[in-house]
Amino acid sequence: MNKQETYDKMVSYGEREFFADQTVKQLKRNILIPMSWGAAKFTGFPSKEYPAESIGLAFSVNGRKFKGLVLITMAWDDTYKVRFFETNSDSSKTERLDLEKSNVYCDELVHRIDVVVESDDNKVTSW
Numbered sequence: 001m002n003k004q005e006t007y008d009k010m011v012s013y014g015e016r017e018f019f020a021d022q023t024v025k026q027l028k029r030n031i032l033i034p035m036s037w038g039a040a041k042f043t044g045f046p047s048k049e050y051p052a053e054s055i056g057l058a059f060s061v062n063g064r065k066f067k068g069l070v071l072i073t074m075a076w077d078d079t080y081k082v083r084f085f086e087t088n089s090d091s092s093k094t095e096r097l098d099l100e101k102s103n104v105y106c107d108e109l110v111h112r113i114d115v116v117v118e119s120d121d122n123k124v125t126s127w
Helices: 003-012 020-027 032-037 106-117
Strands: 040-046 054-062 067-074 080-087 093-095 101-104
Touching: 003 054, 020 040, 020 054, 020 106, 032 106, 067 106, 080 106, 101 106
Parallel strands: none
Antiparallel strands: 040 054, 054 067, 067 080, 080 093, 080 101
16 A cells, blocks of 8 residues: 555544544553654544544554554544554555454553564563
8 A cells, every 4th residue: 555545544444533642642651662662653643523633543663573554543432443554665554454453441552562563472461
């Protein structure tokens, strides 16, 4: 997918609005973890109905196990859904459906991303 196709696909995944800035603060609570991912370019996708809120939050990562984009959306049951888009050699993005995480509660968000991007599940015990 090229940039516009990737953007359109990410926006289409938004189920409901949430405050992306609060999610960024949550991700950066222990700043060393997103730093280990090489997390950068945090971008909220504004809602058309409620401009102060977002329907998605995307950021780039350059971790040990995964390099690309992470997309966080809020589901109708107040859980997060995390999707991963891998960066190809031509800078296009490919969605990795096998890595998608659903029903992620706020206290699990950092861990569930970290397991895909940087660490091994059995090495991470708690946050």
